[in-house]
Amino acid sequence: MKECAHGAVKQEKPPVKSSLEARLLRAQQLDRLLAERIDKAFHKQTSYVCLDNLIAIATEHSPVDLAQAASMLPSSIRPLLFENFKQVTHKIQFIIHTDSATRIAIFRHISDDETKELLEGTADDDIPYMIDDMSERRYRKILELLDAKKAAAIKELTSHSRNSARRLMSTEFFAFDQETTLGEVAEIIRENPGVEFTKKVFVVDAEEKLLGYISARQMIVNPPYVKLKDIARPATYVVYPDSTREEVVEMVQRYKISGLPVVNEERELVGVIADEDIIEAVEDMADMTIACMTGTGEKASEPVESVFKRFLCRAPWLLVTLLAGFLNMSVMNVFQQYEGFFLTFIFFFVPLVTGMSGNIGLQSSAILVRNIALGLLSKETRREMMIREISLGLFTGAIFGLLSGFFVAFLHVLGVVSMSLSPAVLGLIVGIGLFGACITGTLLGVVSPIFFLRVGIDPAVSSGPIVTAFNDFLSMSIYFVISIFLMRLFV
Template sequence: MENIKSDDDKTQIDLVESETLKLDDFLKEKLQNAFYKQTSGGILHDIVKIATEHSAIDLAYAAAHLPFHARPILYDNLPSRDAKINFIINTTPETRLIIFRYMNENEVKKLFDKMPADEALFILDDMSERRFKRVMELINPQKAKKIQEQKKHSRNSAGRLMTSEFFAFDMDKTLKDAKDYIQVHPRIDFTKGIFILNKNKKLKGYVPARNMLVNAEIATLKQIMRPILHKAFAETKRAQIIDLFERYKLLFLAVVDKNEQLIGVISQEDVLEAMEDVADETFAKISGTYENVSFEDPILKRFLARSPWLIVTLIAGLINVGIISSFQQKEGSLLTFVLFFVPLITGMSGNIGIQCSTVLVRSLAFGLVSKRTKKEAILKELYTGITT
């Protein structure tokens, strides 16, 4: 009789054996084997080969599993500046801080000068204020000004989600004028289209990328533009931005100031990241822990992240026991313990179990647990629960 797997079984396998998880395990093992070579020449040869053959984004995820001293070596052997930028953007904050600690100022300048302002700010947010100011002194003054302007906005606002790099033209310009300008600025993304302004620099419309290809070059932008139906201000809350994208299925959202002048653009990719952050924060609050499951934190750090909520529960329970036990006779102390302390301990155990299970479920949802690492993840939560 054939052993036929049900649809549910297949779904369970897919949760733990996705292609990206298999790749993460493969790269993790490959990198660890390379760093355990006996000679420095053998290590560098293998690392260069791995860095050349694989995507910088995949290597960024795998780097989180390497020893601290190995991560800067992997970064240094990436084949190009663009690869290094993708690596820095996609790796963990812990890995970034380790790499920046070893990076000289000239390399820092080159890296941030080539990086989009919104991505640069995302990385600089994890640095100390002193380090942030030093980077601002090193990089291109125009880029530094953009970053500082965006940093003024609160973290959960449209001003932080938006990118300040976009194409905007006067409505009287021709399509050829716009194309010529775009060709000399290839690093700025225009797949969402271009934005059209009036003489007072107020936002009036946009031209989709497709329309730029199908219309005659002599046409003015005013003739082919479409109206902007939805806009946001820099201080609009992140939750409102997500609602707009979900309801109207937007491809992008223009961000304007109080004078209706365009200051930034929010893309679907930016909103998708924000939605993941909101979902992660919501699950964390439900379970009473603020720890980030994306990072391989030690057990002590996980304990400190979870303990405040448990301490509040413990104190409330002890106060409750104290009040009730004051009404008991001395000979009833054992009964008081059984009736009130045992349920308190049971309740605390339940809270710890909820925290551990929530973190595991979040890890599965984020694709952080593979078939090879599931035992390690379960043991880590078990040790954390016992410690807590």
């Protein structure tokens, strides 16, 4: 920082290496290095050397960094790394910030009493990270061991859906009566350093109903004697405990809110959703979207289960794809009656047609799915966007159909493709056939996300293997029909 001539403080430009990309790269490198170091520690000749190395690693590095690195280690090593933390607070930080597979491995390793100790020291908003990965037997046993107040809080928490705002919010926050002064607020905040400060102090009335909030900056620039009601801003944007994660994320994204208040039906403030909880929700939503797009019932970050369980997650999607493959085979069998040209010509270009139409359709569906996810697709803009994508598909199909027709004709002239057709006719049939298949893929890619949205299914499914297999069937059928028609016309 530099001081200017008028006494103002000028912020120096941060170096290039302090950019977000550089920090992320360093974090990923640190995770890999820590994982390698921990793994090497388990290959020492004696258990004493191994234990000494683990203790040194746990002492030198942050539990948060070790929690990220633990996901790269074998499952058997992760609980041993957890046990080498001496402080309970470090164990809690580790288990909160690690992945689900590591938590499951740890809970299988530690006793009920140790699990109880961890839960007693964990903030209410962090408890879901633990209880969601416990077995039902362990969960019931821990509730019996906990005191009545803590057990009641956990039961109330688990009564709400995992997809709700209640699972994201924290019940520890600062809220004061509107008659309170800034000086009194600052004193109470200093006396409670363990309560998370979300850059806001909320203002309520005598009935605990939310009136507004003041920012941290307002607390600094205003005199201590100022009352909250005189400087409070209205809390316009709130969510309810049963609001979905999607609603929470959309509101934060649209209005750029930091510290989103959660109120009940009487508008009583019951919790606050912090920024880091929003990030967790976004990651979970992305995880689910990836699962839909890849055609699996499991999330990308889901712990490693048995082969049979993972098979059951994927089998329904793949079974539909298998049936679609048999359907494609039936289509080929129908066109076997045109054996003279079919085996030597039509079938030869099927991979080209299905590949091009599939990719064009996937691009169209991906654009629409993204716009739906971002809330950019309304009833008013839906028709315009569909027309734009279809027009683009027509243009793309025409260009690539023309290119493929010329290319196939050129290969025929060179003798690379040997067919009993003239180069011009061969190029025309392939080009127009590919054009028709590309139009089919575009229409399916545009219509399928809208269809799934209207029937209440995640539109991301339109990018999955089911629609891809159906696209192969339609595009191949259109290609066969066009090819047979053109062959009858020109041959």
